[in-house]
Amino acid sequence: MATITVFINNHPYTCDAGNSVAGAIAQAHQQLVTTRQSVHGMPRTAVCGMGICFECRVTINSNAHQLACQTPVATGMQITYEETGYA
Amino acid sequence: MHSYDVIIIGAGPAGMHAAQALASRGQQVALIDDNPAAGGQIWRGVNNHATQSARAALHSPLITTYYQTRVIATLAAQQLLVETPNDAHLLHYRHLVIASGARELLLPVAGWTLPGVTGIGGLQALVKAGMPITGKRVVIAGTGPLIWPVAAFLRTHGAHIVAIAEQQSLPRLVRFGLHLARYPGKLWQAMSYATQLIGVPFWHDSHVIAISGTTHSTGVRIQRGEHQFQLACDYVALGHHLVPNLDIAQSLGCATTPTAITTTDLLATTIPHVYAIGEARGIGGLDCAIAEGHLVAAVICQDASASAQWHQRVQTERRIATAIAATFTPPHLPPLAADTIVCRCEDVSHGQLQHAPDWRTAKLQQRCGMGPCQGRICGAATQHLYGWGPDAVRPPLRPARVATLALLHAISPTAE
Amino acid sequence: MSQSHVIIIGGGIVGCACAQRLAATGWRVTLIERDTIGSGATAAGMGQIVALDDSPAEFALTADSQRRWHALGQANPLVHEYTPCGTIWVASDDEELAMAAAKVPNYHAAGLHAELLDAAALYRHEPNLRPGLPGGLRIAGDAVVYPSRSADWLWQQTGGTLIHAAVTAIHAGGVTLADGRHLHADAVVLATGSRTRDLVPALPIRPKKGHLVITDRYPGFIHHQVAEMGYVKNAHLADVDSVAFNVQPRATGQILIGSCRQYDIHTPEVDPVMLGQMLQRCLEFMPALATLSSLRVWTGYRAATPDGQPLIGPHPHQPGLWLATGHEGLGITTSLGTADLLAALMNHTTPAINPTPYLPSRFFPAP
Numbered sequence: 001m002a003t004i005t006v007f008i009n010n011h012p013y014t015c016d017a018g019n020s021v022a023g024a025i026a027q028a029h030q031q032l033v034t035t036r037q038s039v040h041g042m043p044r045t046a047v048c049g050m051g052i053c054f055e056c057r058v059t060i061n062s063n064a065h066q067l068a069c070q071t072p073v074a075t076g077m078q079i080t081y082e083e084t085g086y087a
Numbered sequence: 088m089h090s091y092d093v094i095i096i097g098a099g100p101a102g103m104h105a106a107q108a109l110a111s112r113g114q115q116v117a118l119i120d121d122n123p124a125a126g127g128q129i130w131r132g133v134n135n136h137a138t139q140s141a142r143a144a145l146h147s148p149l150i151t152t153y154y155q156t157r158v159i160a161t162l163a164a165q166q167l168l169v170e171t172p173n174d175a176h177l178l179h180y181r182h183l184v185i186a187s188g189a190r191e192l193l194l195p196v197a198g199w200t201l202p203g204v205t206g207i208g209g210l211q212a213l214v215k216a217g218m219p220i221t222g223k224r225v226v227i228a229g230t231g232p233l234i235w236p237v238a239a240f241l242r243t244h245g246a247h248i249v250a251i252a253e254q255q256s257l258p259r260l261v262r263f264g265l266h267l268a269r270y271p272g273k274l275w276q277a278m279s280y281a282t283q284l285i286g287v288p289f290w291h292d293s294h295v296i297a298i299s300g301t302t303h304s305t306g307v308r309i310q311r312g313e314h315q316f317q318l319a320c321d322y323v324a325l326g327h328h329l330v331p332n333l334d335i336a337q338s339l340g341c342a343t344t345p346t347a348i349t350t351t352d353l354l355a356t357t358i359p360h361v362y363a364i365g366e367a368r369g370i371g372g373l374d375c376a377i378a379e380g381h382l383v384a385a386v387i388c389q390d391a392s393a394s395a396q397w398h399q400r401v402q403t404e405r406r407i408a409t410a411i412a413a414t415f416t417p418p419h420l421p422p423l424a425a426d427t428i429v430c431r432c433e434d435v436s437h438g439q440l441q442h443a444p445d446w447r448t449a450k451l452q453q454r455c456g457m458g459p460c461q462g463r464i465c466g467a468a469t470q471h472l473y474g475w476g477p478d479a480v481r482p483p484l485r486p487a488r489v490a491t492l493a494l495l496h497a498i499s500p501t502a503e
Numbered sequence: 504m505s506q507s508h509v510i511i512i513g514g515g516i517v518g519c520a521c522a523q524r525l526a527a528t529g530w531r532v533t534l535i536e537r538d539t540i541g542s543g544a545t546a547a548g549m550g551q552i553v554a555l556d557d558s559p560a561e562f563a564l565t566a567d568s569q570r571r572w573h574a575l576g577q578a579n580p581l582v583h584e585y586t587p588c589g590t591i592w593v594a595s596d597d598e599e600l601a602m603a604a605a606k607v608p609n610y611h612a613a614g615l616h617a618e619l620l621d622a623a624a625l626y627r628h629e630p631n632l633r634p635g636l637p638g639g640l641r642i643a644g645d646a647v648v649y650p651s652r653s654a655d656w657l658w659q660q661t662g663g664t665l666i667h668a669a670v671t672a673i674h675a676g677g678v679t680l681a682d683g684r685h686l687h688a689d690a691v692v693l694a695t696g697s698r699t700r701d702l703v704p705a706l707p708i709r710p711k712k713g714h715l716v717i718t719d720r721y722p723g724f725i726h727h728q729v730a731e732m733g734y735v736k737n738a739h740l741a742d743v744d745s746v747a748f749n750v751q752p753r754a755t756g757q758i759l760i761g762s763c764r765q766y767d768i769h770t771p772e773v774d775p776v777m778l779g780q781m782l783q784r785c786l787e788f789m790p791a792l793a794t795l796s797s798l799r800v801w802t803g804y805r806a807a808t809p810d811g812q813p814l815i816g817p818h819p820h821q822p823g824l825w826l827a828t829g830h831e832g833l834g835i836t837t838s839l840g841t842a843d844l845l846a847a848l849m850n851h852t853t854p855a856i857n858p859t860p861y862l863p864s865r866f867f868p869a870p
């Protein structure tokens with residue numbers, strides 16, 4: 001499958017072109033990782049995988065609160081989220 | 088404004104087949120879906136003969152596809168406000184087909200907010216979208232016919248399925264199996280999943296009590312009859328069958344029940360020019376969705392013989408659906424601890440909610456349901472836990488950019 | 504002497520504030536609310552605590568209330584989500600900037616902070632405003648609260664009795680409930696906001712509908728309540744529908760976006776055209792709002808009176824009936840001042856400000 005390069009918290013990462021942003025982040029870490037802190041500071045990440053739960057929100061190309069699970073990766077895309085030190 | 092003979096909301100199997108069948112009868116069709124591609128939940132990332140031909144059929148000059156597109160508002164005079172990744176549009180329809188599908192019912196349990204806890208369909212969707220699963224230990228728990236195909240899928244992709252915990256009792260599951268045996272196709276499918284899952288522990292009468300971990304799920308505690316087990320795992324996939332997406336229909340004023348959009352045998356809702364097909368009409372499965380896609384096209388184009396033929400098919404499929412619904416009834420939840428989060432967007436706990444008199448008070452005083460999911464997750468949970476009724480549906484049906492809503496200044500409130 | 508008993512109809516912010524003051528001054532309080540505490544307009548309002556100098560009466564009540572909120576908010580910031588963010592009134596041209604300059608001495612005379620901002624200062628405070636604006640007026644003492652929770656907190660201070668029911672009639676010495684029960688009291692306070700005429704049809708109160716939009720969390724997007732100077736002009740404009748740019752930073756980091764006014768509309772549905780016009784207006788002043796994600800839209804009714812001032816005091820023809828209603832678009836702010844006025848009048852003590860401009864008798868011809 002074709003691959004493309006995106007930037008996850010400023011690190012270049014090469015992933016399959018058909019991935020979602022959520023899939024790419026998980027691929028980069030070899031597992032689902034915390035991509036959001038809840039309003040009381042708890043670690044969260046994608047749950048429903050289909051645009052319902054809004055737990056997978058990340059910042060994409062400077063736009064906050066984009067759904068990682070519903071957004072396909074694109075060449076050069078800047079994906080950022082707060083790194084909490086959590087796995 | 089763009090105008091279409093038929094707008095179809097939802098590009099799952101139901102919507103895809105409706106689009107193709109309408110276009111083949113000369114109708115100008117718009118097909119809208121918030122996913123990046125057609126396929127819906129079940130055909131997401133699947134490449135086989137059925138999906139390839141259904142996708143190919145969408146390449147028609149008569150079909151305009153709007154992917155990554157959300158319906159934000161249903162408006163007077165048969166108009167919709169939709170949002171694309173970079174833009175917003177007002178669309179006009181003569182007929183509207185709601186094929187908005189279903190979502191998983193996710194219910195709270197201690198630890199369910201930990202990263203690594205997903206929906207059952209959710210885990211499958213994430214894996215299809217690139218999440219690595221090879222060698223990961225997965226526990227699948229909850230209820231519903233989704234469990235088996237997903238477990239089989241995950242195993243084929245290299246996951247180690249630690250156990251499947253189904254809440255229903257054995258007699259109930261056996262009755263369902265016997266019912267399926269009347270439909271050779273379904274039985275064959277069930278057998279194929281069973282073969283793929285040979286060796287995987289399957290427990291009935293079982294449910295999750297708590298998920299452990301600090302920053303990621305590392306284990307799950309399961310009650311099986313009288314006994315409790317602690318299992319180590321990387322992922323916990325939870326799901327309690329499906330709930331149809333009713334908000335678009337409700338926003339249009341269509342009558343609904345808690346489990347379906349109300350329709351006639353020929354798929355008409357209670358609002359003129361509006362039809363419902365697939366899971367939104369009640370959970371019915373793939374073959375039912377496909378048959379209803381064909382039926383709605385025949386009905387809209389007043390093709391009497393095709394209508395009669397597809398109507399027959401739909402009736403058969405709906406009988407299976409009834410058996411599914413009777414089997415996978417919503418579960419009883421283990422009692423929740425006061426600190427278990429119920430509203431994930433706003434971190435509102437069971438302890439903050441259990442004494443609230445109603446949804447509105449919980450919302451106003453505790454912010455329950457006020458976050459971006461707007462009660463799509465916690466609304467079902469509080470209905471289940473406390474019997475609270477849902478909110479009235481109103482625009483925006485999904486979170487929308489301010490600029491999208493600002494576009495409404497230009498609509499004509501009445502008609503053409 | 505046995506404790507006097509007051510029935511308060513309506514558990515919005517005004518009813519709850521009155522309950523708290525009356526309980527604190529010795530009354531036994533019963534509150535009757537048809538829905539839930541802090542619903543009604545209170546659940547819909549922006550929750551801006553604002554001192555407005557458009558008329559002496561409005562200024563006296565809002566300035567007094569602004570100080571009371573400050574004391575309450577400082578003592579319990581979390582309960583009230585009290586954020587002392589201040590207001591910036593944005594001038595869209597030099598004429599409005601001159602209007603702003605003329606206001607500064609008024610605020611200073613009342614002992615309130617007010618500061619004229621030139622363009623550079625305006626953009627230093629709020630860089631997301633569109634370029635080319637001449638300046639504005641900053642009122643640092645203004646604040647933001649979460650009204651529904653404040654209402655509930657005020658009610659919790661009373662130790663009174665809450666009855667969940669609708670009042671269908673007020674009679675001498677008490678009220679009748681929808682289930683036919685009669686309740687008796689020494690005094691009845693009517694605090695039913697935009698629904699006041701259900702119970703006393705002769706009162707000159709009309710609903711003015713408004714829409715609001717709340718976004719997801721964008722901490723630091725704006726720092727003040729930011730509104731156009733024209734807001735006040737538009738808001739008090741005679742009977743025509745109007746929109747104005749008015750955005751608010753919530754304690755959660757969310758942005759609350761308003762505002763619009765429509766007269767005599769009684770249906771709660773979102774009016775798409777009005778909503779679109781309101782947001783279009785806001786985008787003209789703050790284009791960066793365009794990409795923010797809006798979560799929810801709702802509507803509410805302000806209880807408008809002909810002269811824009813609330814009705815606070817005795818009903819001139821119904822002994823024992825007291826009014827605390829008609830607070831238009833300022834009732835969150837003025838609830839605390841209202842409660843002090845009403846309690847003073849009922850207790851025959853001296854209120855903090857002159858009650859005359861708010862007395863209901865102004866709308867009743869002398870017999």
Ligand SMILES: Cc1cc2nc3c(=O)[nH]c(=O)nc-3n(C[C@H](O)[C@@H](O)[C@H](O)COP(=O)(O)OP(=O)(O)OC[C@H]3O[C@@H](n4cnc5c(N)ncnc54)[C@H](O)[C@@H]3O)c2cc1C
Pocket residue numbers: 447450451456457458478479481545546547548549550648649650651717757759771772773798799801802
């Ligand atoms: C400062 C502040 C911040 C807020 N922040 C948020 C937030 O972050 N997220 C959020 O979701 N909400 C927020 N809200 C809004 C909140 O949801 C409610 O407070 C608001 O009153 C609207 O009520 P509702 O949406 O719960 O309406 P509902 O409970 O749905 O309805 C309100 C009343 O109107 C009646 N009604 C009937 N039909 C309609 C109709 N078509 N349209 C409207 N009403 C109808 C209902 O029966 C009910 O009595 C905030 C409110 C305030 C004041």
Ligand SMILES: Cc1cc2nc3c(=O)[nH]c(=O)nc-3n(C[C@H](O)[C@H](O)[C@H](O)COP(=O)(O)OP(=O)(O)OC[C@H]3O[C@@H](n4cnc5c(N)ncnc54)[C@H](O)[C@@H]3O)c2cc1C
Pocket residue numbers: 512513514515516517518535536537538539540541542543544545546547548549550551552553668669670671694695696697698701702712713714715761762802803804805806827828829830831832833834835836837
């Ligand atoms: C869009 C909008 C924005 C606003 N922004 C602001 C702002 O930023 N700052 C500000 O200061 N003000 C603002 N306001 C105004 C403010 O919200 C109101 O003035 C204030 O909430 C009025 O409070 P209330 O207690 O008088 O009325 P309500 O909150 O309406 O309370 C009346 C209560 O009486 C109950 N009731 C009615 N009839 C009966 C009956 N027969 N029996 C029993 N109970 C009954 C109702 O259920 C309700 O709970 C805004 C208003 C709107 C609509």
Ligand code: FES
Pocket residue numbers: 045046047048049050051052053054055056057067068069070
């Ligand atoms: S994972 Fe639920 S919305 Fe993306």
